[in-house]
Structures are given as C-alpha cells and as structure tokens.
Amino acid sequence: MTNPYNHPYHPYDVQISLMNAVYKTLKNGSKLGIFESPTGTGKTLSLICASMTWLRENQHIKSNTIVEEDGNESDDEPEWVKQAYLEKIKRETTGKIIDYENYLDGVEHDGGVIVIEQGKRGKVQIHKRRKNNGNKENEKLDESDILPVDYDNDEGRNGINDDVSKLLDEMDKKDIEIVDKKINNELKIYFVSRTHSQLHQFSNQLKLTNFPSSIKELKNERIKYLPLGSRKQLCINDKVKSLNDTLLINKQCIDLQKEKEVEKKCQFMINKQHDEDLLRLNKFEDLIMTKIYDIEDIVELGENLKCCPYYGVRGDILPSEIISMPYQTLLNKETREMLGIDLTNSVVIIDEAHNLNDSIISMYSSSLSKKSLERLRNSLKRYIKKFMLKMSSSNRIQITKLYKLVNILYKFIERCISLNNVQNGKFIERNEIFDETTDLLNVNELDEYLVKSRLAYKLETYMERSDETYKSKEPLLYEVKQFLYSLSNPQKNGRFFWDTSNNNGDVILKYLLLDSSEIFQDIVEESRCVLLAGGTMSPIDGVIKSLAPNLPNEKIDTFSCGHVIPKENLKTIVKSEYEGVKLRFTHEYRYNEEMVNKLGKLIIDTMMRVPKGFVLFFTSYSYLDKVIKIWERTGVLSKMKNIKEVFIDNGSENIFNEYSSSIELSDNAKGAILFSVLGGRLSEGINFSDDLARMVAIIGVPFADPRSAESIAKNQFGRNSPMEDALRRVNQAVGRAIRNISDYAAVMFIDERYAPNREGGSNGAFRYVSGWIRDGLANRENIEEFFRRHSVNSI
Structure with a gap:
C-alpha cells in the first residue's frame, strides 16, 4: 500500500515515521507511548491517521473473530448447517453496523425534520410551545432559594428511593415509540487537549480524513465522532451563557433545572416525560452521528432543535468511535463516571502533553485563606441560627458537622499565627490540623450532602443577599470541600504548607500535589493504551519519572523526530x-x-x-x-x-x-x-x-x-x-x-x-x-x- 495510514495528503518523512511509531505502539500492546514531534509538522493529522487506521483494522478483526469462534463450536454439524449458522452470527454482528449506517443515511437525508411515529395506542399529537412573554415577576425573598434540599443518605436526589424512582419511570413511559438503532463501539479513541482552539483544530483535521470500513459488506462507513465540552462552550440559553464566567454558568444552569415553576426552567432542558422533548433529543443524537460536527456546529444544531447540547451529546458516547474532550474531563474520575466514559479497551491520546503534569497538579491542589474561612464561618453561623428550625433533622446534623469542620480549620490558622508558627513555605503535618476530630472528616459523605442539598449555592445566595459587597467566583464551601479532598490524599503524594507572600496580609493554608503519577496511573490502568504527544516532550525521561515511574520499561514506547523544514x-x-x-x-x-x-x-x-x-x-x-x-x-x-x-x-x-x-x-x-x-x-x-x-x-x-x-x-x-x-x-x-x-x-x-x-x-x-x-x-x-x-x- 502506498498510503497505509489513509493520510489525505502525501505525508512527509517525519510524518510517516510518527505514524509508524504510533501504529506500532498500538499494535504491540504497549501501555504508554510518548511522542515528540515539533509544532508545525502535522502532528495532529498523523495521530488521527495512525490511530483510526489501527481502530478500523481491529474492529474488522474483532467482527471476523466472533464469527469464526462461534462457527468452530459446531464441528459435528453438516457443512450447510454450519454455513447457515455462520451467516446468522454474521448478520447479528455486522448487520447491526450496516443497519445503523443505513439508518444514519436516512437521518442525514431528513435533516432536522422531526418525524412522529405511530405508537401502540394511537398517534401522538405534538403542539408547539408558546413563547415566554418575557414579563418578569416581582422578585421576592423565596426561602426555597436559600434552604437546603431535604437530605437523606438512603434516598435518591428527589427524596425517593432509587429503586422506586426507576419503577415509577417505567410506569410513566409514554406511548410514543422512539427508533433507537444505536450500536455500541466498545473500542474507542479519546482525544484530549488543553484548550478549545486545539480541540477545534482537531475536528477540522478529522474532517479531512476518510478510512476503510471495518466490515467488507459496507462500502462506506462514516467516522462517528463526538466532541465533549463544557457548559460555557455548549450552553444555548442566552441568560446563562451571557454570564461568561464558567462557575456562574454552572451555578445558573443547575438552579434552572431545579426550578419548580415550568416557566422559570430552562426551555432547552429535555424532559423525558414529554413526547416532543424525547423526539427532539433523539433527532439531536442521531444527527450528530451523521457527520463530523465541531462544538460550534453542535451548538447550532441544539439551537435549531431547541435541545440542550451540553446534556444532549451524552447519548452519543456509546456509538462513537472517536471522542474529543478537554483535559479536565479526562483527569477527573468523577466527571468521567458522571458522563459514562469507560476507558476500558480504549485508546487515550493526550495532545500538548507537555502541560499534563502541571494540569494534574493544578486540578488536585487546593488552598484556604484565613479571611475566606472567617467569612464562611460567620455566614454559616448566621445561616444556621436563622433557618435551623425550618430544616429537616438530617440537614441539621450535616450542616452542624460542616460548621464544626470550618471552625476547626479557622481556629487552627489562628492558633498557629498566635504561636508564630506560620512561615512562608513551611510544611504542616496533616494530623496537626485535625488531631482527634477525624470522625468528622468523611469527604465522600460531605460531597454527597453538598450535591443533594445544594447547600453550597444556597449559602452563597444567602451571603450575596445579606451583603451587597460580597462577590465570589466559586462558592466558598467548594473551596472547603476541595481542601478536604486534599486531606484524604496519601501523605506521600503532596504537602500542606503556609503561603504568606503577596496576600495583602492574609494567611493561606495550601495543599500542593507533588506526585501526579497516582492520578495518571488510574487512566493508564483503565485504558488499553495511553499516547502522550507534544512538540516539546524532552527530556522524555523526566516525563516518565513524573507520570509513570512504576510502569515497566517494556510497556513504554518513546519517539522523537526532527522538524519538516530544511x-x-x-x-x-x-x-x-x-x-x-x-x-x-x-x-x-x-x-x-x-x-x-x-x-x-x-x-x-x-x-x-x-x-x-x-x-x-x-x-x-x-x-x-x-x-x-x-x-x-x-x-x-x-x-x-x-x-x-x-x-x-x-x-x-x-x-x-x-x-x-x-x-x-x-x-x-x-x-x-x-x-x-x-x-x-x-x-x-x-x-x-x-x-x-x-x-x-x-x-x-x-x-x-x-x-x-x-x-x-x-x-x-x-x-x-x-x-x-x-x-x-x-x-x-x-x-x-x-x-x-x-x-x-x-x-x-x-x-x-x-x-x-x-x-x-x-x-x-x-x-x-x-x-x-x-x-x-x-x-x-x-x-x-x-x-x-x-x-x-x-x-
């Protein structure tokens, strides 16, 4: 083959060398590959071509292997019986892929038109929503904005046992029949980069490519690509996205979902109990798979279909072959689980990986200042005094524990200052902070409580209404939660220390993650292979030492090439x-x-x-x-x-x-x-x-x-x-x-x-x-x- 990696152009020698190295790493079963290719050498396109060629080949091998293995189990049967059985197995394995491609052909032909199908009990009628007249109601102090949502460890988010919730969902299913032809591509490529512009470049490069079908019966197989992004990138609600600040956008989005009055909810949020919403979501998910959409394209599609892109894209994770995402989505295990991202048997490509170590350290480090703790402590005290009698018993217990934790942290800083123990950069032992109060330190329980009660945002709203001068980008309780997560990290991975430099007289208690390898190790162990690529990976030994010091050398491949210029x-x-x-x-x-x-x-x-x-x-x-x-x-x-x-x-x-x-x-x-x-x-x-x-x-x-x-x-x-x-x-x-x-x-x-x-x-x-x-x-x-x-x- 003159172009074994299906490169859209005639590749340079350095590009061929890089594609050879990537393909070899994937084929040989290495766990980690580190590739240095100078910026401007077509690195992104080379990564795409080598990895997608390998993926399609492996999908082809897998489908044939399934048929052969099933066929070998019937050696005693007549040849015509075995042949018929093989054809049946083949239809079940490759037939689904062909059916899905044919289905997507129809979706692409129809465009954004929503087709209503006949349900079992009759035809479903769709009525257009009336537009909001824009009249604002008088703003009043609604205690539902401030009081924490009832909390119970044994109940689901809405106060109903999860099993009961599932049963009610089954009972409430509508008559409408949604055609779902989605397949599950178990073998996936996750492409990760640091900035939105780099991910935008990736999707543009992907549009240039075309790869052989994974099954010979299918002449053309489209690339099933899904870009994942943040609310800031994908939100289509003008009132929310106009806030610009990421944390404020997240807060407003969550608040709108919890609104009790329909008129106040986000008009683009899908209600799966409504037939029209289900149809729009189904159409949105299907259209994304018909061709390569960038983030901006998905936003436009969401606007046309009145469907939230941020939540809507999640339904396409299963059928996707290649998914792009920012660093934070990959590196945060909770986020991966929330989105349903399973790295098992998948290839993870991290571009611009020279930033990886710093990104992990930044994500998992934390700090608390004395001034912030003092404000939070006083606000919590007033909040509890004002609303304690209106809270459920479980809320009272949890919020009291929370106040004790904040008070302990504040008094620890005060005590150290009075004893003249605060010195810039000086280490602090973990047991110095909490001593005999570790029974209060259950980070998972605190996290669950903050999620279900929404207390962090409730308290923030209360603080803003109580003090017009108060402004914060992130709820102070989230800073506390992040710091407590740091306390739960193994001592060997990082250190607590004082920071007194350039803080306007404030004293800051910091946690700095000093060993990112444990965070990265989770990703390496879960996935089939991780590829780190960048223009400036040297010295490569330093990358291995900081990210994968315990990985055997035989499981690591490295590659470095010169520039394409003379x-x-x-x-x-x-x-x-x-x-x-x-x-x-x-x-x-x-x-x-x-x-x-x-x-x-x-x-x-x-x-x-x-x-x-x-x-x-x-x-x-x-x-x-x-x-x-x-x-x-x-x-x-x-x-x-x-x-x-x-x-x-x-x-x-x-x-x-x-x-x-x-x-x-x-x-x-x-x-x-x-x-x-x-x-x-x-x-x-x-x-x-x-x-x-x-x-x-x-x-x-x-x-x-x-x-x-x-x-x-x-x-x-x-x-x-x-x-x-x-x-x-x-x-x-x-x-x-x-x-x-x-x-x-x-x-x-x-x-x-x-x-x-x-x-x-x-x-x-x-x-x-x-x-x-x-x-x-x-x-x-x-x-x-x-x-x-x-x-x-x-x-």
Whole structure:
C-alpha cells in the first residue's frame, strides 16, 4: 500500500515515521507511548491517521473473530448447517453496523425534520410551545432559594428511593415509540487537549480524513465522532451563557433545572416525560452521528432543535468511535463516571502533553485563606441560627458537622499565627490540623450532602443577599470541600504548607500535589493504551519519572523526530554578552539598569536586520513591565518605535490581531515587534507563522520565583525540576514560529546560561532546548545573509 495510514495528503518523512511509531505502539500492546514531534509538522493529522487506521483494522478483526469462534463450536454439524449458522452470527454482528449506517443515511437525508411515529395506542399529537412573554415577576425573598434540599443518605436526589424512582419511570413511559438503532463501539479513541482552539483544530483535521470500513459488506462507513465540552462552550440559553464566567454558568444552569415553576426552567432542558422533548433529543443524537460536527456546529444544531447540547451529546458516547474532550474531563474520575466514559479497551491520546503534569497538579491542589474561612464561618453561623428550625433533622446534623469542620480549620490558622508558627513555605503535618476530630472528616459523605442539598449555592445566595459587597467566583464551601479532598490524599503524594507572600496580609493554608503519577496511573490502568504527544516532550525521561515511574520499561514506547523544514531554514543564535556586558537575567541581576539598557541596544541592532515580524518573550509580565519603564525613561523605547511598530502584551485579547494587521499592512522595511511573556497567553496556542515571526528572542530562563511558597515546598520535598519545567515553556514558545515546511526563522537566546560549550553542548539551559532548535547553531550565516538568501528564494 502506498498510503497505509489513509493520510489525505502525501505525508512527509517525519510524518510517516510518527505514524509508524504510533501504529506500532498500538499494535504491540504497549501501555504508554510518548511522542515528540515539533509544532508545525502535522502532528495532529498523523495521530488521527495512525490511530483510526489501527481502530478500523481491529474492529474488522474483532467482527471476523466472533464469527469464526462461534462457527468452530459446531464441528459435528453438516457443512450447510454450519454455513447457515455462520451467516446468522454474521448478520447479528455486522448487520447491526450496516443497519445503523443505513439508518444514519436516512437521518442525514431528513435533516432536522422531526418525524412522529405511530405508537401502540394511537398517534401522538405534538403542539408547539408558546413563547415566554418575557414579563418578569416581582422578585421576592423565596426561602426555597436559600434552604437546603431535604437530605437523606438512603434516598435518591428527589427524596425517593432509587429503586422506586426507576419503577415509577417505567410506569410513566409514554406511548410514543422512539427508533433507537444505536450500536455500541466498545473500542474507542479519546482525544484530549488543553484548550478549545486545539480541540477545534482537531475536528477540522478529522474532517479531512476518510478510512476503510471495518466490515467488507459496507462500502462506506462514516467516522462517528463526538466532541465533549463544557457548559460555557455548549450552553444555548442566552441568560446563562451571557454570564461568561464558567462557575456562574454552572451555578445558573443547575438552579434552572431545579426550578419548580415550568416557566422559570430552562426551555432547552429535555424532559423525558414529554413526547416532543424525547423526539427532539433523539433527532439531536442521531444527527450528530451523521457527520463530523465541531462544538460550534453542535451548538447550532441544539439551537435549531431547541435541545440542550451540553446534556444532549451524552447519548452519543456509546456509538462513537472517536471522542474529543478537554483535559479536565479526562483527569477527573468523577466527571468521567458522571458522563459514562469507560476507558476500558480504549485508546487515550493526550495532545500538548507537555502541560499534563502541571494540569494534574493544578486540578488536585487546593488552598484556604484565613479571611475566606472567617467569612464562611460567620455566614454559616448566621445561616444556621436563622433557618435551623425550618430544616429537616438530617440537614441539621450535616450542616452542624460542616460548621464544626470550618471552625476547626479557622481556629487552627489562628492558633498557629498566635504561636508564630506560620512561615512562608513551611510544611504542616496533616494530623496537626485535625488531631482527634477525624470522625468528622468523611469527604465522600460531605460531597454527597453538598450535591443533594445544594447547600453550597444556597449559602452563597444567602451571603450575596445579606451583603451587597460580597462577590465570589466559586462558592466558598467548594473551596472547603476541595481542601478536604486534599486531606484524604496519601501523605506521600503532596504537602500542606503556609503561603504568606503577596496576600495583602492574609494567611493561606495550601495543599500542593507533588506526585501526579497516582492520578495518571488510574487512566493508564483503565485504558488499553495511553499516547502522550507534544512538540516539546524532552527530556522524555523526566516525563516518565513524573507520570509513570512504576510502569515497566517494556510497556513504554518513546519517539522523537526532527522538524519538516530544511535545516537551512533555521538559524539559532546564543547571546551571552553584548558590548562587554554579561547578559544574565537571574532574580539577582535582572534589574541592573546597565544590563537592561544593553539588552535594549542589542534588540535595536537586531530589529534593523529582521524583516516583518519580531517576537520577544520575557520571563514574566511583571519583569516585562519593569523593563519597558526603564526603556521609556532612557529613550530606548522611542528608538525602537522609529524602526518598527511596537506592541506590548498587556493581557488584551486584541493585541495579537493588532500586531498581525500591522505586519500585513507594512512593507518589508518596517514591520512590527511584539513583546510577550513565556507561559503567557501568546506563548501557546497562537501561531506566529511566516511573516508574523521571522525572528524570535528568548530573554532569560523562566524559572519560578525561588522565594514563592510553592518553590520552597517543592525544594523541601525533593520534587523540583526547575530547569526542565522552564525549558519546556521556552521550547513551546519557540515552536510557535515555524508552522509549515516552507517557513523560516531565526531564534536568539539572550542569557549566558544558554551558552554552549566548545563541544557544542551545554551544562546549563541549552541542553534542554529541543534538538531541532539546537541544530540551528550549525547555520554559520550572519543574520543579514540568512534573511537575504530567503528573500531572494521567495521571489
């Protein structure tokens, strides 16, 4: 076969190498594969082609194996009996797939039209809903908004035993017959990435592909793809999605579901007791499987059918072959279970996996401040006093326990402050916090209570109405719950410590997860295979050490390749000094004004030689701000503005568009320069292709502040790898500049810690720079020659 992986284009050699490596890992039964392929090498499409080719082949093998195994059981039967039996088994296995494809053909042909089918007891009549007239009722203090929902451990969410609820649901089923041809694709691919833009790119790449059918009787088999997203991405209720903030959207959505008055409920939420709603949901689920829909497409489909996309997509998890989702959905086990995601026998592909360790640590770390606890403690006290007599007995018991927990945490901080035991970064033993009160610490019971009683939002509503100045992005009780989850983690995985830095006099009690391998281990064990892919996975040994230290080496495959661009398209420069002044941007020296001004002169000298776009990355926003102020005072910035148009990343969402427009409108003699930040919004997910970045400069090494509480805690725990962490951010930023095979750019590292030794290596930062970038040192041209050659070649 000339194209064994069904790639839609003629793949480059590095793409073929990557697809070979992915396919081999899946075929050989490895548990973990780590793949490094530089940004701009078509990594996403290669991952899709190799994994989907493997999946379709395995589906084909599986269907044939079922038939053969069943046929072998009847060796004593006549041949015609065996043949008839085999045909029967084949119809039952492959016939369902064919029937589902034919059914989806019909759904796609009908589009969004809802067809009413004849029920057993007669035809169902559908009436259009009347539009809400928009009149607002007088807002009153409704205690149902504040009082906790009745809570009982032995009852379901609505106060009815779960078994009884199921029985009532069966009795209440309507006459209408919904055609359900769904199949269950047990073998699935889960594609996971960090940002919505990366998942959007994935669906666009998937639309380019086409793969052979898993059964020979079916000429064309559509790719059954499902994108999962958050409420913020999928909500179609204008009143809810206009809130913008994710936590507020979640809160409002849940509140609308619990509204007792029909007029106040969300009009898009499906009521499975209503025939019209069931039909709309069924049509919505079917249409998603007819072709590859992106999140935006699903939102539009939900709007057309008046069906909530956030909840509606869940019905398509079973028939899907490939499902995309954000990091948080995969990494949170509760979320996976809630959505019905079963990783058994499935392949998990985690893209942009250089962020994985940090994402896990962030998700499972927590903090509580003294000021927040004090506010929560006082509010709970008033709340209990006001509503205790109106609560059920079970609510009284649980809320009293909750108050005791909050009070214990608050008094612990107060006591430590009075004894002068609070020091930035100092560890705290878990038993120091709770001592003999561990009988109160039942996190699962507390979580169940908060879910069923909805107390976190009820109390938040009460606090907002009691104090107009109070504003919070997340209910304070959720912060407490997350912290208590941290207390239930094994001691070896993390540490509790104090944070007193930059908190406006507040004292914060923090938990930092320092070992993410246990969280990741669940995913590896549950799934068939996990593939980690990224442009900057090196050093790969560090990835294995942090995520899978106990996995046998024979179960791990690794792969790293160069870039698709010719080597002459990249020039790498290291500047360790300028005009006799050493350039070393450590915390100790970086504010030295002479060095900062020499940096400015170096940039001015370079700007005059660089056509079009020039992007510089600083180590932090605060440092960029200080440098700009020095340059404004010394006149350096005004000289820069005479050479190129200057843009400074200040967090504005428009800055990249403004910079891009300037590059497109300017001629080669001018162009623009953009000052940005490593790890900032423009260092990941933004493509500085072609003229947008003919040169990239990295100023300093982006180490975390060694004085921060987190850095102190990591150092004491022995889990800190600052150089590896810093250079992953550097490699990621540099990779944004080279986006296609004809692209070219120069890269300059400004700091003596990058300086290579005589053998071309480095004992410092440069040895952690991606290999394809280090290779650019071999290009001996000066900057003028480099850009002149490419300017001539492009004519």
